[in-house]
Amino acid sequence: MSLVKTWPSGLRGNGGQIRKDGFEPLPPANIRRSDMEDSTKQARKFTRGWSGVKGRWRFSLSEFATFETWVRDELKDGIHKWRFNHPLRSYDVAAGFVSQSNGRAFAVSAAPGANVFVTFELEFLDRALA
DSSP states (O other), X not given: OXXXXXXXXXXXXXXXXXXXXGOEEEOOSOEEXXXXXXXXXXXXXXXXXXXXXXXXXXXXXXXXXXXXHHHHHTXXXXXXOEEEEOTTSSSEEEXXXXXXXXXXXXXXXXXXXXXXXXXXXXXXXXXXXX
């Protein structure tokens, strides 16, 4: 059993298909800032740090049912890491969901037609998976 889960086959969304209007890279968490008299000093705490990304997928109702089942059963409600095809990288990373304000791994809202938007935030170590 692999420690890093894989995206469900046949479900779009992991091939860089994040909606442009919901995509936001987040700054890495490895920066230490301290206020000085003349300015703010910044330095890296360590060379590799967790990076993040916010995004939004648009799924049909049947795709959402597949996605929701996968998160619940395979990722144990978003706790486990999974192989994510980051749209700005040429390699896969091990990513994990960051809990939303509702306590879940993602937030759901209605989309036009028989669709839903799934808003999420991921954290990942910026290194390629073997």
